Amino acid sequence: MSIADNIHRIEKELAGTAARLVVVTKTHPVEKLEEAYAAGARRFGENRPQEMAAKHPQLPADVEWHLIGQLQTNKAKLVAPFVHTVQSIDSLKLLRELDKHAAAHGRVINGLLQFHIAREETKAGLTLAEAEEILASEDFRQLQNVRLTGVMGVATFTNDEAQLRQEFKQLGGYFAQLKAGFFADQPAFCEISMGMSGDYALAVAEGSTLVRVGSAIFGSRG
Numbered sequence: 056m057s058i059a060d061n062i063h064r065i066e067k068e069l070a071g072t073a074a075r076l077v078v079v080t081k082t083h084p085v086e087k088l089e090e091a092y093a094a095g096a097r098r099f100g101e102n103r104p105q106e107m108a109a110k111h112p113q114l115p116a117d118v119e120w121h122l123i124g125q126l127q128t129n130k131a132k133l134v135a136p137f138v139h140t141v142q143s144i145d146s147l148k149l150l151r152e153l154d155k156h157a158a159a160h161g162r163v164i165n166g167l168l169q170f171h172i173a174r175e176e177t178k179a180g181l182t183l184a185e186a187e188e189i190l191a192s193e194d195f196r197q198l199q200n201v202r203l204t205g206v207m208g209v210a211t212f213t214n215d216e217a218q219l220r221q222e223f224k225q226l227g228g229y230f231a232q233l234k235a236g237f238f239a240d241q242p243a244f245c246e247i248s249m250g251m252s253g254d255y256a257l258a259v260a261e262g263s264t265l266v267r268v269g270s271a272i273f274g275s276r277g
C-alpha cells in the first residue's frame with residue numbers, strides 16, 4: 056500500500072469519530088512528507104525540534120506542525136516561529152520559555168500537557184498532581200502567548216487491550232478533571248492526543264481527538 060492509500064484508509068476509519076490524524080513523519084525524508092501532503096495530510100508530527108525546524112521551510116505553509124517528542128527549554132526558540140502545537144509540555148519552565156519566544160514572534164503556540172500513563176518507567180510525562188500545581192500557579196496565569204488545548208499520552212507498548220484501554224481511560228479522566236477544574240469556560244481546551252499505529256482504534260473508541268500515526272503510513276522506521 057502506498058503512503059496515499061494508507062492515509063486515505065485511516066482518514067476513512069476516523070470519519071464520523073472525534074479523532075483527527077497527525078501524520079508522524081519523524082526520520083522520513085522530505086519527499087515522503089510531500090507525498091503525504093499530496094494525499095491531503097496537513098498535520099505533521101515530529102519528535103526532534105532540529106529535524107522539524109529543518110523540514111518546515113521545505114513544506115507548504117498550511118501544514119500544522121506538532122512537536123510530539125521532548126522539548127528541552129534551550130530548543131524552544133528553534134520551533135517557536137512556526138510550531139502549531141507542542142504536545143509534550145512537561146514543565147512550567149518550558150511553558151514560560153515557549154511563551155517568551157512566541158511573544159517575540161507575535162504568535163500564540165498551543166500546548167498539550169503530557170501525562171505519564173504507561174507502565175514503563177521510561178515514558179515521559181506529568182502526574183495529575185504536577186499538572187494541577189502548574190495550572191494553579193500565578194506564573195502560569197501570566198502567560199499570554201501559550202494556550203493549553205488539552206492532554207497527551209503515550210500508552211505502554213503492548214498488545215494487551217485491557218491494559219491499553221485502562222491507560223486511555225486514565226488519560227481521558229485526567230482531561231475531564233482538568234477541564235472541570237481549570238478550563239470549564241475555555242472551549243479551546245478540547246484535545247486528547249492518544250493512539251499510535253498499533254493502538255489508535257482503541258484510543259479512538261476511548262475518546263481520542265488526535266491520533267499520532269507513523270509506521271502504519273510509512274512502514275517501519277528501520
Ligand SMILES: *Cc1c(COP(=O)(O)O)cnc(C)c1O
Nearest residue numbers: 079102123251252267268269270
Ligand atoms: C513515533 C511516535 C508516534 C508514532 O508511532 P508509530 O508507532 O510509528 O505510529 C506517536 N507518538 C509519539 C510520541 C512518537 O514518538
